[in-house]
Amino acid sequence: xxxxxxxxxxxxxxxxxxxxxxxxxxxxxxxxxxxxxxxxxxxxxxxxxxxxxxxxxxxxxxxxxxxxxxxxxxxxxxxxxxxxxxxxxxxxxxxxxxxxxxxxxxxxxxxxxxxxxxxxxxxxxxxxxxxxxxxxxxxxxxxxxxxxxxxxxxxxxxxxxxxxxxxxxxxxxxxxxxxxxxxxxxxxxxxxxxxxxxxxxxxxxxxxxxxxxxxxxxxxxxxxxxxxxxxxxxxxxxxxxxxxxxxxxxxxxxxxxxxxxxxxxxxxxxxxxxxxxxxxxxxxxxxxxxxxxxxxxxxxxxxxxxxxxxxxxxxxxxxxxxxxxxxxx
Ligand code: FAD
Numbered sequence: 001x002x003x004x005x006x007x008x009x010x011x012x013x014x015x016x017x018x019x020x021x022x023x024x025x026x027x028x029x030x031x032x033x034x035x036x037x038x039x040x041x042x043x044x045x046x047x048x049x050x051x052x053x054x055x056x057x058x059x060x061x062x063x064x065x066x067x068x069x070x071x072x073x074x075x076x077x078x079x080x081x082x083x084x085x086x087x088x089x090x091x092x093x094x095x096x097x098x099x100x101x102x103x104x105x106x107x108x109x110x111x112x113x114x115x116x117x118x119x120x121x122x123x124x125x126x127x128x129x130x131x132x133x134x135x136x137x138x139x140x141x142x143x144x145x146x147x148x149x150x151x152x153x154x155x156x157x158x159x160x161x162x163x164x165x166x167x168x169x170x171x172x173x174x175x176x177x178x179x180x181x182x183x184x185x186x187x188x189x190x191x192x193x194x195x196x197x198x199x200x201x202x203x204x205x206x207x208x209x210x211x212x213x214x215x216x217x218x219x220x221x222x223x224x225x226x227x228x229x230x231x232x233x234x235x236x237x238x239x240x241x242x243x244x245x246x247x248x249x250x251x252x253x254x255x256x257x258x259x260x261x262x263x264x265x266x267x268x269x270x271x272x273x274x275x276x277x278x279x280x281x282x283x284x285x286x287x288x289x290x291x292x293x294x295x296x297x298x299x300x301x302x303x304x305x306x307x308x309x310x311x312x313x314x315x316x317x318x319x320x321x322x323x324x325x326x327x328x329x
Pocket of ligand 1: 048190
């Protein structure tokens, strides 16, 4: 079933979450073990993130330059199919413009279509980490300028257009005889605290609208810790003419390191109250408890305000999400 139909048919707020494919060399069981306890809360779909290849150029002793490509988390498409089969649940694989040509994206979409997967989440992705390291001392990919692959897309809206075209039987090769249309429902990302590259929230929402106008049917937001920022974002979307469901994305803090890491990685703010609570926690168990309490408080308020779904970033670990779901769903 398509996510948009799940949302439209739901009688109460939907519980959903996303998982990260295992690191190369890790067993798929690690992911199954993380998903298993969350199935008690009947998620109608599970998102599977996508991780771009890292490209590095190394100079050999003879002076020649070698291109080294590493995929740290391979197998996204196969993992989506494996999860769908094992848990009998809809899956929403993420697709990235970053590092991919339109042709490669079309191949992925064809694979997904053959597997009977009807949902995709269209994203641009970020610059490769190595590109970032070449720009500055920081390992943060996002400070490097995003460069589309040759023959690839510059913005997520262009990928949404490609999916929309494929849904209408328009493949890249226009000479195909009787091309079969696909039937994807596409979700896209939104940023209550603005995407880090956008000059203003207004400009960012104009660009978000391009994705909806291109055919995306719902939005999932970047994680946030202050619900007022989400409510303000939804109001701004509606004022800009965006009428599709906007799903809040939440991640519970689980270590004191998140106080620095999350704002830096996701360009978001953590409220002072939460920072103080975490800083005064005696140990990591206390930090996790604070993270869970905060996410429960956020979830309850979002549900009371009529959020169509609450989407949790599990980052491969599910015990704190289970704790939250028990108290909220
Ligand atoms: P876009 O929508 O293309 O926007 C990128 C920037 O370009 C924005 O600043 C926007 O305002 C601007 N822009 C857009 N269109 C135009 C235009 N026509 N002209 C000028 N400016 C424009 N990353 C991963 O690598 N893998 C994942 O699985 C993944 N999942 C995610 C899930 C969610 C819910 C979210 C919120 C993010 C996720 N990300 C993931 C991170 C995402 O890839 C980055 O945030 C990336 O920097 C932007 O992706 P986007 O799809 O929002 O890009």
